[in-house]
Amino acid sequence: MPELPDVEQFKKYADSTIMNQQIKDVEFIDKRMIAFSEKAIKKTLKEHQFINSKRIGKFLLLETDDEMHKWLVLHFGMTGELEYFKDKKTPKYARMLIHFKNGYHLSLNDPRLLGKIDLADNPESYQKRKELGVDALDVSEKQFKEILGKKKSRIKPTLMNQHLITGIGNVYADEILFQSKIHPTTNIDALNNKTLGDLYKNMQMVLKTAIKDNADPKKFPDSFLIPNRRTKGKCPNCAGNIKKIKVAGRGTYFCPSCQGNG
DNA sequence: TTTGATGTTGCTAA
DNA sequence: ATTAGCAACATCAA
Ligand SMILES: [Zn+2]
Numbered sequence: 001m002p003e004l005p006d007v008e009q010f011k012k013y014a015d016s017t018i019m020n021q022q023i024k025d026v027e028f029i030d031k032r033m034i035a036f037s038e039k040a041i042k043k044t045l046k047e048h049q050f051i052n053s054k055r056i057g058k059f060l061l062l063e064t065d066d067e068m069h070k071w072l073v074l075h076f077g078m079t080g081e082l083e084y085f086k087d088k089k090t091p092k093y094a095r096m097l098i099h100f101k102n103g104y105h106l107s108l109n110d111p112r113l114l115g116k117i118d119l120a121d122n123p124e125s126y127q128k129r130k131e132l133g134v135d136a137l138d139v140s141e142k143q144f145k146e147i148l149g150k151k152k153s154r155i156k157p158t159l160m161n162q163h164l165i166t167g168i169g170n171v172y173a174d175e176i177l178f179q180s181k182i183h184p185t186t187n188i189d190a191l192n193n194k195t196l197g198d199l200y201k202n203m204q205m206v207l208k209t210a211i212k213d214n215a216d217p218k219k220f221p222d223s224f225l226i227p228n229r230r231t232k233g234k235c236p237n238c239a240g241n242i243k244k245i246k247v248a249g250r251g252t253y254f255c256p257s258c259q260g261n262g
Numbered sequence: 263t264t265t266g267a268t269g270t271t272g273c274t275a276a
Numbered sequence: 277a278t279t280a281g282c283a284a285c286a287t288c289a290a
Pocket of ligand 1: 235237238239255256257258
């Protein structure tokens, strides 16, 4: 799940659970997710607390009250999630456990270990260090057109390029292009100004709607592709068959009748 | 049993 | 310089 709306949901979850709770200890059950230094992360967290949070694209950053006010950075890969719990056994795929003095624990679960745990001095410097583009919910229409206007590549992989605009992944890219009636392999230089404007507005609409619905596809509007995004799925717009192709190595679902055949 | 799944990176080749 | 294809990472389900 972890694309922009999912990570925003994790942010809401963190805000409502772990904020201002004193940390007793940190335990790494699998160290392969650590991007930099286990020792540094432990030192930053132990005997401190989280006091603020920020999402940049698919990254969740949690500010601590240590001397440097360093931020714990979490990336969720394809299968990462947060779980805050008290009286139950450790989740099966727990990779990092943060133990709080109130008896609760925050687990970072990630079966496939594709996520990352890192430290940042602050969100802005981290965004720069990782060469992330502007967040998909912060970009203006003018900026969006400028960024895409420099590209001739195919629209779907470009929307997913985290160095240009950050936050959109494989599933939401399909949804945004479906709402915009644009075929995923359309070259950007074939899109006119009005189409790019529609694409921008649909991007905002899709992401904001998903966040409002807690990134839960079951709650998404009937007009959305995502709940029908599978082989043998039906287009919510024309009831035609959803087609699956590969674009940039990723499974891509679209409606040939509404989005054209490329 | 083989393939693909919400991601990213690095290499290779036009 | 730009774009595209593929493999790699680890685990599960179809
Ligand atoms: Zn359709």
